[in-house]
Amino acid sequence: MSAFTExxxxxxxxxxxxxxxxxxxxxxxxxxxxxxxxxxVRYAGSSTDFNTIHWSDRVAHEVGLPGVIxxxxxxxxxxxxxxxxxxxxxxAIADFSVRFAKPVLxxxxxxxAEVVFGGRVAxxxxxxxxxxxxxxxxxxxxxxxxxxxxxxxx
Amino acid sequence: xxxxxxxxxxxxxSQRPYDVGREKVRExxxxxxxxxxxxxxxxxxxxxxxxxxxxxxxxxxxxxxxADLDIEFSxxxxxxxxxxxxxxxxxxxVISGIAEIESVRERMGMSWLVIRTDIRxxxxxxVASTYSTILVREEAA
Numbered sequence: 581m582s583a584f585t586e587x588x589x590x591x592x593x594x595x596x597x598x599x600x601x602x603x604x605x606x607x608x609x610x611x612x613x614x615x616x617x618x619x620x621v622r623y624a625g626s627s628t629d630f631n632t633i634h635w636s637d638r639v640a641h642e643v644g645l646p647g648v649i650x651x652x653x654x655x656x657x658x659x660x661x662x663x664x665x666x667x668x669x670x671x672a673i674a675d676f677s678v679r680f681a682k683p684v685l686x687x688x689x690x691x692x693a694e695v696v697f698g699g700r701v702a703x704x705x706x707x708x709x710x711x712x713x714x715x716x717x718x719x720x721x722x723x724x725x726x727x728x729x730x731x732x733x734x
Numbered sequence: 735x736x737x738x739x740x741x742x743x744x745x746x747x748s749q750r751p752y753d754v755g756r757e758k759v760r761e762x763x764x765x766x767x768x769x770x771x772x773x774x775x776x777x778x779x780x781x782x783x784x785x786x787x788x789x790x791x792x793x794x795x796x797x798x799x800x801a802d803l804d805i806e807f808s809x810x811x812x813x814x815x816x817x818x819x820x821x822x823x824x825x826x827x828v829i830s831g832i833a834e835i836e837s838v839r840e841r842m843g844m845s846w847l848v849i850r851t852d853i854r855x856x857x858x859x860x861v862a863s864t865y866s867t868i869l870v871r872e873e874a875a
Contacts, residue, residue, distance in 0.1 A: 613767060626758075626765035629793055632808045639808050643871055652812040657766035657786040664785070670772050670822060673785045677816035677865075726814070 596668040599708045599733040608666045608699035608712065613658050615650050615684065616692030623654045637688070649683035655695060655723060656680075659714050662699040663729045674709070675730040682723045693718055699729075708733050737803055737845040737870070739838050746798035748830035751856055752791060756825045759783045762790075783823040789815070792851045792864045795833025799849065805870050813846070813867040820861055828856040836865075845870045 597606075620634050629651055632639040637647050656678050664670045686693045695718045703711040714727035763773035763784055772782045800807060823829065836848040846869045853862045 619765070619767075623765045626762040627793070628790055630807075631810070643808050653786060653789050653815065654766060656815060657768070657784060660785045661766070661768050664768070664770070670770070670782050670785055673817075673819065675816070675818050676785055677814065679814040680812050683811075 597666060597733060599704070599710065602701055602704060602710060602733070604701055604704060606701040608662055608701075610699075611658070611662050611665065611697040613695050613697070614692050615654070615686055615695065616690065617648065617686055617688055619692070620648065620650060620654070620686060623651055627651065627653060629653065645683065646685055648686050648688070650686050650693065652678075652680040652683075655684055655716060656727075658695065659697050659716055659724060659727055660729070662697045662714055663712055663731060666699070667731055667733065672731045672733065673729050674732055676728075678714070678724045678727040680723070681725040682718075682721055684718050684723050695723065702728070705730075736840055737805075737838050737847070741803060741835050742838055744799075744802070744835050746795050746802070746833045748791065748794050748832070749798075751828045751830045752794075754783060754787075754823055754825055754827045754829060756781065759787065759825050762787055780824040780826045783825070785817060785819070785822070787823055788817055788819075788851075788853055788862045788864055791829060791831035791853050792833070792849075792866060795831050795849060795851045796866070796868070799833060799835065799847070809871045809873075811869050811871060813869055814865075815867075816865040818863045818865075820859075823853075823861060827861070829853050829861065830856075843872050 624630050634651050640648050684693050695716055698715045699712050702713040710731050710733055712729045716724040760774045763769045831851045831853050833849055833851045836850050839846050849866045851864045854860050
């Protein structure tokens with residue numbers, strides 16, 4: 581890890597979870613993320629998703645949205661972090677699904693939008709597989725529903 | 735707008751193989767605010783791509799479908815998304831996607847499409863499948 585600066589090091593917790601130690605209901609550490617217009621521009625470039633509704637208020641209004649909204653896939657990627665930060669191994673995620681229940685509106689200011697992510701162990705399955713149910717909330721409303729990841733643990 | 739259900743079953747192959755590059759994976763990881771060493775380590779021979787990176791290939795298929803069915807991207811809303819991974823995508827993989835329209839239905843004056851994308855390497859290894867539901871909002875009256 582010495583090759584990395586402090587900023588880049590992954591969050592350190594009590595060590596990776598082990599299947600045998602887990603119980604249904606176990607809460608994963610939550611994650612709070614702030615999303616600004618600059619983040620949307622950056623994600624548009626990295627993902628090649630240049631849909632105009634993620635950067636133009638004019639077009640967003642034309643198609644009936646209240647304003648520019650975040651890429652659902654950016655919210656999904658951030659939700660995945662709740663799992664990968666906890667497990668410590670991104671390869672452990674075998675199946676990951678979400679429903680985009682409500683768009684995340686990102687105002688054109690320095691504050692942007694704040695999304696809070698959480699997760700809990702919902703089921704212990706066979707062969708070390710665990711189902712984690714995830715939540716994502718913006719302004720007190722759920723922006724993802726049915727968000728779940730199947731994760732293989734040691 | 736309404737979409738002819740006869741398009742169900744149409745498939746769309748990537749125009750060209752996608753070469754998963756180290757800097758692209760780093761750029762993606764940084765853009766989601768998660769530059770963990772698994773993704774960005776400069777001394778790793780083949781860093782992992784983040785779990786949702788496969789969407790780059792999914793989007794390729796969407797673009798082919800939108801062009802084929804004359805759908806404007808700004809009218810598309812993403813309803814749900816699922817990734818089923820056999821193994822993570824890694825730097826050095828050469829991958830391509832084949833997208834298939836699995837279903838089309840009309841509801842509330844809008845078209846709902848389910849699109850599956852199978853992602854394979856140039857060694858014909860199936861690494862992941864993605865499932866997307868999108869809806870196409872109607873034109874303003």
